[in-house]
Amino acid sequence: MSNPIARRTVLGLLGTAAGAAALSGFVPTRASAAGGPDVTLVDNGTSVTLANGIIQFTVIKSSAKISDLRLIGSTQGNGGANLLSGSHGSGYTTFNYSGASGATGMSGAAFRIVSQSADRIEISMLANDPSRLTFYLDIRMALERGASGLHSYWIVKYPEAMPDGLSLGQLRYAFAADDPAFRWFVVDDARGIRQRPTIPDTQNWVTLQDTTYALPDGSIYSKYQNSS
Incomplete structure (x- = not known):
């Protein structure tokens, strides 16, 4: 754990971009920032689906979990495939902080549409209840016209109403990605194109330490060797 966080300190603005169009085997249609179909939002009740003709994703309102991600603009005939299919496939949160018995995730969030136009839609999943989470967390997700990936950033605060001693x-x-269709990956040019262990490999590997394994062919695999 880190040292306790000072009261009222804004912990940061965390930003990520899910570059789904870069996934191997999927080729999206070309579109400029000024072109392409309108960005749309469909309210499904407990979730919302955002789409722009290239990418489509569904987010659970209460947890910010992405349950469905599709490259609907693919030219390879696989635009209907959910890239997060399977019993363990999803986009999800993980938090480790003081006072929690173990790793937790967002729950009971308040959903709202921050902004909506034909060019860009931004949504918010806000947790501001100390009985669920001991810090303020607003997860934002946005989709733009012509973009081949979604964008996300987090607003994290530690206001007076939250319990003391946060670390x-x-x-x-x-x-x-639970679907075994994802067999190859690239971290950078230096390491080149790599093949991830197959399911039979994982069933027969030998644990060396933590998440480092000896594969049946004698090679060594660790998820940390693929860090960028």
Whole structure:
């Protein structure tokens, strides 16, 4: 854990971009920032679906979990495939902080549409209840016309109403692709194109330490060797 956070300190503005169009095997249609279909939002009740003709994603309002991600503008005939399909596939939050019994995620968030136009839609999932989370967290997601990925940033605060003694270990948003169609990946040019372990590999590997394994072919695999 880090040292306790000072009261009223704004912890930061965390930004990520989910570059879904870069995923291997999927080729989106070309569109400039000024071109392409309108950005749309469909309210499904407990979730919303945003789309722009290239990418489409569905977000659970209460948890900011992305349950469905599709490259609907793909020219490869796979635009209907959910890239986060499967029992473990999703985009999700993970928090480690003082006072929590273990890793937790966002729940009970208040949803609102921050802004909406044909060019850009931004949504908010806000947690500001100390009984659920001991710091203020506003997860924003946005989709723009012509963009091949969604954008997300977090607003994190520590106001007076929150319990004392906050320490943060981890605030994370991760994507888990459960579909075994994802077999190849690239971290950078130096490491080149790499193949991830197959399911049979994971069933027969030997744990060396933490998340480092000896594969059946004698090679060593660790998820941390793929850090950018």
